[in-house]
Amino acid sequence: MKDITDRIAATDRGRVRGITQGGAVSFRGIPYAASPVGELRFAPPRPHRGWTDVRQAAQAGPAVPQAPSRLERVMGPRVPDWNEDGSLTVNVHAPLRAFDDNTARPVLVWWHGGGFTSGSGGWDWYDGGRLAALGDFVVVTANYRVGPLGYLYLPEIGAANLGPQDQAAVLDWVRDNIASFGGDPGRVTVGGQSAGAYSALSLALDPRTSGLVHRVLLQSGPFGLDPQDPQHAAENAQAYLRLLDVPGGADAGKALRALPAEQLLSAYGRLAGQLARPGNAAPPMYPVLGGPGVPRDLPRALTDGALEGKALLIGTTRDEATAFTAFDPHIQNLTYDGALEILSGQLGERAHDVYRRHAARLEQPTPARVFTAVQTDELFRDGSLRIADHHAAGGNATYVYEFDHEPAEDEHALGATHCGELPFFFNTFDAYPDSPMLGRPTDAAQALGRTFATAVAEFVTTGSVHDWLPYAPATAARVRHFG
Numbered sequence: 001m002k003d004i005t006d007r008i009a010a011t012d013r014g015r016v017r018g019i020t021q022g023g024a025v026s027f028r029g030i031p032y033a034a035s036p037v038g039e040l041r042f043a044p045p046r047p048h049r050g051w052t053d054v055r056q057a058a059q060a061g062p063a064v065p066q067a068p069s070r071l072e073r074v075m076g077p078r079v080p081d082w083n084e085d086g087s088l089t090v091n092v093h094a095p096l097r098a099f100d101d102n103t104a105r106p107v108l109v110w111w112h113g114g115g116f117t118s119g120s121g122g123w124d125w126y127d128g129g130r131l132a133a134l135g136d137f138v139v140v141t142a143n144y145r146v147g148p149l150g151y152l153y154l155p156e157i158g159a160a161n162l163g164p165q166d167q168a169a170v171l172d173w174v175r176d177n178i179a180s181f182g183g184d185p186g187r188v189t190v191g192g193q194s195a196g197a198y199s200a201l202s203l204a205l206d207p208r209t210s211g212l213v214h215r216v217l218l219q220s221g222p223f224g225l226d227p228q229d230p231q232h233a234a235e236n237a238q239a240y241l242r243l244l245d246v247p248g249g250a251d252a253g254k255a256l257r258a259l260p261a262e263q264l265l266s267a268y269g270r271l272a273g274q275l276a277r278p279g280n281a282a283p284p285m286y287p288v289l290g291g292p293g294v295p296r297d298l299p300r301a302l303t304d305g306a307l308e309g310k311a312l313l314i315g316t317t318r319d320e321a322t323a324f325t326a327f328d329p330h331i332q333n334l335t336y337d338g339a340l341e342i343l344s345g346q347l348g349e350r351a352h353d354v355y356r357r358h359a360a361r362l363e364q365p366t367p368a369r370v371f372t373a374v375q376t377d378e379l380f381r382d383g384s385l386r387i388a389d390h391h392a393a394g395g396n397a398t399y400v401y402e403f404d405h406e407p408a409e410d411e412h413a414l415g416a417t418h419c420g421e422l423p424f425f426f427n428t429f430d431a432y433p434d435s436p437m438l439g440r441p442t443d444a445a446q447a448l449g450r451t452f453a454t455a456v457a458e459f460v461t462t463g464s465v466h467d468w469l470p471y472a473p474a475t476a477a478r479v480r481h482f483g
Contacts, residue, residue: 007099009092009180011173013050016057018092023133026093027181028122029061032173033088033166036145041257042152042159044292045088045169060122061089064145065261067269069118074323075419076435078123084149084261090170091121093128093139098182106137106461107183108217109174113194113419116163116286117147117268124431131426134450135457138183142170144199148240148268149261151285153233157253164206164293167199171212189460191217191313193422198222198287201387204310205301206293215463216307217456218314219425220418223383225282227289227297236271236284243267278330279342279371281379298383302390311463312391313456314384315401318483319415321375323437325368326412332368339367343374354378380418389473397463398471401455404483405448407439416483424449424482425456452482 007018007025018027033045040046062083072078098105112119112126120126121141128139143166144150150163175185190213192200197218204213241248244267246255256264271284287294296304325331334342343351358373359365385400392398403421406414414420420437423429427449429441458465471478 008054011177011180013048014052015054017054018094019058020096021129023096024093024129025096025099026091026127026129027057028091029059029086029089030055030057030092031061031086031088032090032142033169035085036088036149036162037085039257041084041149042154042157042162042253044158044162044165060091060120061086061143063087063120063122064143065149065265066114066118066147067265069114071114071323071419073327074414074417074435074437075125076432081120087143088145088166088169089122090140090142090173091128092178092181092183093132094181094183095132095136095138097136098138103182104179104184104187105182106187106189107140107174107178107185108137108189108191108460109140109142109171110217111144111167111190111192111196111199112141113192113196113220114146115281115283116151116195117283119146119195125422125428126426127428127431128426130428131453131457134427134453135460137457137460138178138181140170140174140178140183142167144170147283148264148285151283151287152240152256153228153230153237153285153288153291154252155291156250157256159253161287161291161293164199164202164287164291167203168206168209168293171203171209175212185212187214188212189215189217191219192221193219194222194418195286198225201298201307202287202294205298205306206295207306208293210306213310215311215460216313217459218312218384218387219421220316220320220380221314221384222281222379223298223387224379225286227287227294228282228285230288230290233285233288236275239274240267240271240284243270278328279346279375281324281375298387302387305394307391308394308396311397311399311459312388313399313401313459313465314388315403315479316376316380316384317403317416317418317420319372319376319406320380320418321372322412322414323418325372325375326414326417331371334367334371336367339371343371346378388471392471393473399459399465399468400471400479402479402481403452404481405445406483407437408442409439410436412436421452421482424452427453448482455480
């Protein structure tokens, strides 16, 4: 029997002491890799040297270096809590009863979103304790490097898809250690939201990590965004070096490692401003095709059968793109001609037909609302449905949802926006006190959260949901609506 008094768990680097909160034991801030500082900045993750005494794991580690999220006006503000030193950590939330018996439980490894530019698995938004207690499984969240520290593409200095390499190291850590927390390394669901969903799918498809992934949970993945072309990524990297006044070549690594992290973030913000275009949701740096973790593009990987045999739960919110357009005056003031001009740059000859089709299904088809609806489908919904169609056509267990809940008071017309399901999923309503996307959660909202989280929990534990018909290709009636 495990030690329930101190709630101590052993890892391959040392023992950790967790804390009991409600029906779960939480171990926060456990290093899965050495701090990415000094010579390890812009290097693949390296093993942590470990510790000898029992490490207190009551508090999450710091976030990785990052600027404020562009979605703070939607989700609510956060106080910066980043520190490069000590940032590569995992947080493990296990049901309290896992420390009473010897039953190995399923595991959910869940990645935060943030446009590959911000976020932290240790934030209270994503605290997995209540979800672990509800579903009787182990929840793991983690930090991975984002922005220039995670996605700068300079292979000559060792920098290539470092964020995905961090995520792969987390899966290795789970394989080697999760049994000490009551988890079963042979029943791992890898999931995430937004950029985290993109990451989860990449991990499930990559031969390096696919064997560690048994089920897949994809929430609002931007699957309309192709991995970054290596040449384009290299051009952005050179533009970034110029902003920092750092010469290219092998010496760039030494110079970049000597700069303060704040300076790296500032230059990244300036680069984002230079590259910004209306309607373009892509950050300056994100996963690069052919780099570690992304060996193939999505259509080819699916065609090659890389996802076969893994149960899939995938979905979107109804109004994803309002998170990116509701507070943008350039979008809100669009004319018909202006909207078509932007859409023609994105969609080519399809733009007019796509605009008319979306306008026809809206009650008040202003150019801004039509443009936003198009972005929702092009960036999020259509790609998710293509993945679901392909997976279900192959006879694989597939479940598709749409989250339709919108706040009762919605002065910004966000509707059921991007990230809107997160408080419901984790039952962390209290972590969003100033969130326009949530508003004031009612009893009905709390009940909806339990329904949604219970359905996902059943998928994580069994690979199916008993009261939810599996998806059939191109069958809208099989999409389950939560709202």
